[in-house]
Amino acid sequence: MSRREEEVVIIGGGPAGLAAALSAKKAGCERILILERDKELGGILNQCIHNGFGLHTFKEELTGPEYADRYIQMVLAEEISCLLRTMVTNISLEEDGWKVVTAMNKDQGLLEIRTKSVILAMGCRERPRGALNIPGYRPAGIYSAGTAQYYVNMEGRMPGRTVVILGSGDIGLIMARRMVLEGAKVQCVAELRPYSGGLKRNIVQCLDDFGIPLYLSTTVSAIHGRERVEGVTLTRVDENGKPIPGSEWEVPCDTLLLSCGLIPENELTVGLGAQMDAKTNGPVVNERLECSISGVFACGNVLHVHELVDHVSAEADKAGRFAAAYVQTEGRLI
Amino acid sequence: MTENKTKTVEMTCICCPVGCALKAEILADGRVQVTGNKCPRGAAYGEKELISPTRIVTSTVRVAGRKDAVVGVKTASDIPKEKIMECMKALRNITVTPPVAIGDVVLKNVADTGVDIVVTRGIRE
Ligand SMILES: Cc1cc2nc3c(=O)[nH]c(=O)nc-3n(C[C@H](O)[C@H](O)[C@H](O)COP(=O)(O)OP(=O)(O)OC[C@H]3O[C@@H](n4cnc5c(N)ncnc54)[C@H](O)[C@@H]3O)c2cc1C
Ligand code: SF4
Numbered sequence: 115m116s117r118r119e120e121e122v123v124i125i126g127g128g129p130a131g132l133a134a135a136l137s138a139k140k141a142g143c144e145r146i147l148i149l150e151r152d153k154e155l156g157g158i159l160n161q162c163i164h165n166g167f168g169l170h171t172f173k174e175e176l177t178g179p180e181y182a183d184r185y186i187q188m189v190l191a192e193e194i195s196c197l198l199r200t201m202v203t204n205i206s207l208e209e210d211g212w213k214v215v216t217a218m219n220k221d222q223g224l225l226e227i228r229t230k231s232v233i234l235a236m237g238c239r240e241r242p243r244g245a246l247n248i249p250g251y252r253p254a255g256i257y258s259a260g261t262a263q264y265y266v267n268m269e270g271r272m273p274g275r276t277v278v279i280l281g282s283g284d285i286g287l288i289m290a291r292r293m294v295l296e297g298a299k300v301q302c303v304a305e306l307r308p309y310s311g312g313l314k315r316n317i318v319q320c321l322d323d324f325g326i327p328l329y330l331s332t333t334v335s336a337i338h339g340r341e342r343v344e345g346v347t348l349t350r351v352d353e354n355g356k357p358i359p360g361s362e363w364e365v366p367c368d369t370l371l372l373s374c375g376l377i378p379e380n381e382l383t384v385g386l387g388a389q390m391d392a393k394t395n396g397p398v399v400n401e402r403l404e405c406s407i408s409g410v411f412a413c414g415n416v417l418h419v420h421e422l423v424d425h426v427s428a429e430a431d432k433a434g435r436f437a438a439a440y441v442q443t444e445g446r447l448i
Numbered sequence: 449m450t451e452n453k454t455k456t457v458e459m460t461c462i463c464c465p466v467g468c469a470l471k472a473e474i475l476a477d478g479r480v481q482v483t484g485n486k487c488p489r490g491a492a493y494g495e496k497e498l499i500s501p502t503r504i505v506t507s508t509v510r511v512a513g514r515k516d517a518v519v520g521v522k523t524a525s526d527i528p529k530e531k532i533m534e535c536m537k538a539l540r541n542i543t544v545t546p547p548v549a550i551g552d553v554v555l556k557n558v559a560d561t562g563v564d565i566v567v568t569r570g571i572r573e
Contacts, residue, residue, distance in 0.1 A: 115564075131551075160569070162504050162523075163507070163508060163520035163568060163569075164506045165504050165506055166465075169464050175504075177506055177520055177522055177568040177569075178520075179520050179550075179568050179569035180550060180568050180569070181539060183550055183569070249527065266508075267518070268518065269516040269517065269518065270508060270510060270516060270518035271515065271516060279539040295505075295507060295532070295533075295536050296507075296536075297536075313467060314459070314460045314466050314467035315460060315463075315464075315465065315467045317460075318459070318460045318462050318467075319462045319503065323503070323532075325527065347540055376557065421465065422465060
């Protein structure tokens with residue numbers, strides 16, 4: 115087992131982790147380590163090839179990868195250490211107040227890192243489709259919108275040609291446009307609630323621009339097809355979200371994309387024993403973004419789902435400074 | 449006054465997440481008046497959207513020599529809305545060979561718009 119000691123360990127190399135690392139460094143920390151399970155830094159932004167990022171932070175409109183790259187270049191310039199393809203599996207608290215971060219990667223095997231402070235920046239993930247409660251078989255052709263985004267934008271593979279999207283969150287809207295641009299037919303977006311969960315600008319530029327209908331108060335009540343999706347039944351729902359009998363209609367499609375919201379990724383936080391907030395699904399934090407375990411900070415989507423990456427960066431900047439201040443009062447390593 | 453207006457269009461500004469509800473109208477003297485915008489970008493957008501709508505197009509192109517790999521690209525500036533699908537068609541034949549850096553031009557004057565296609569993500573090697 116490989117062991118090392120750090121002042122600040124940052125879990126996750128997305129926009130939150132990158133901005134936190136930079137501000138901790140600027141605040142005087144020398145021993146900072148970013149742990150990222152992916153093969154590159156940047157987090158989910160790498161697959162968000164559309165524009166609209168960075169208006170607050172950089173005063174210009176960037177695509178996701180461009181926004182991430184600005185931070186990656188700053189982190190490299192500051193010579194902050196990063197371990198890629200490194201998965202954190204556990205965080206624990208020692209009696210002397212140090213934290214132990216356990217991680218794994220191919221080159222070093224098991225890693226045990228003792229650190230004064232930890233910044234949680236693991237981001238969020240999409241709600242699993244099991245939570246959707248659609249009866250019937252599970253034929254091929256059902257994807258979460260984020261998974262489809264990964265296939266199309268990272269691997270250049272199309273999940274299907276005729277698409278229905280359930281859920282009108284921003285990722286679903288962005289994917290509706292993306293699939294049309296790549297030659298697919300997007301039949302419609304169905305939204306259970308009487309209003310869209312996405313930004314107005316995305317309804318305009320992703321649906322209206324391409325004539326894709328948005329059906330509010332509508333859900334998928336059945337999925338057809340045995341091997342592969344062949345179509346879905348859409349049903350109107352009443353104000354309590356209950357299907358209205360007789361309002362069903364069928365829409366042929368070979369692909370169903372689910373865009374049903376994001377949840378913070380907090381297995382590690384729960385494992386550490388930090389107090390959780392049932393409303394946000396993130397840890398409870400004080401005004402210093404410190405959770406119930408002193409010296410453990412959280413920022414970005416792991417804390418609560420942020421609409422804008424610019425807000426993530428701003429929050430992470432604070433978390434980095436608070437972590438640096440904690441390290442200073444607890445005694446520096448060097 | 450209403451009799452002076454020749455055309456009024458209601459729209460949502462797409463320039464930032466606020467999404468202001470705009471009203472753009474062509475006045476009798478030919479000038480365009482935009483209301484409802486919280487910032488100057490909205491005024492410029494409203495006028496353009498009324499007269500000749502444009503969009504930035506983002507997509508991907510293939511990376512040579514790699515299986516299942518594409519890289520993000522975008523139009524360096526906004527192009528006329530009706531050219532979007534023609535732009536996408538032109539991108540289908542483009543392959544880039546690494547290394548590429550952000551901002552590298554992979555296609556000049558896409559669909560005769562005078563706008564270039566640039567890479568949005570670097571690839572080493
Ligand atoms: C599919 C999807 C699409 C999105 N699209 C948009 C959009 O268009 N516009 C927008 O503003 N926001 C979008 N968001 C929200 C977006 O996540 C935030 O804007 C921003 O990326 C959050 O930054 P973050 O650093 O908190 O999280 P992330 O970008 O998710 O980064 C978290 C990082 O932590 C790493 N990680 C997690 N667990 C571990 C572990 N145990 N060990 C090591 N590393 C770990 C992950 O690999 C990841 O790189 C999207 C989110 C998702 C899930
Ligand atoms: S007018 Fe300004 S504030 Fe309003 S949506 Fe447009 S860019 Fe945003």
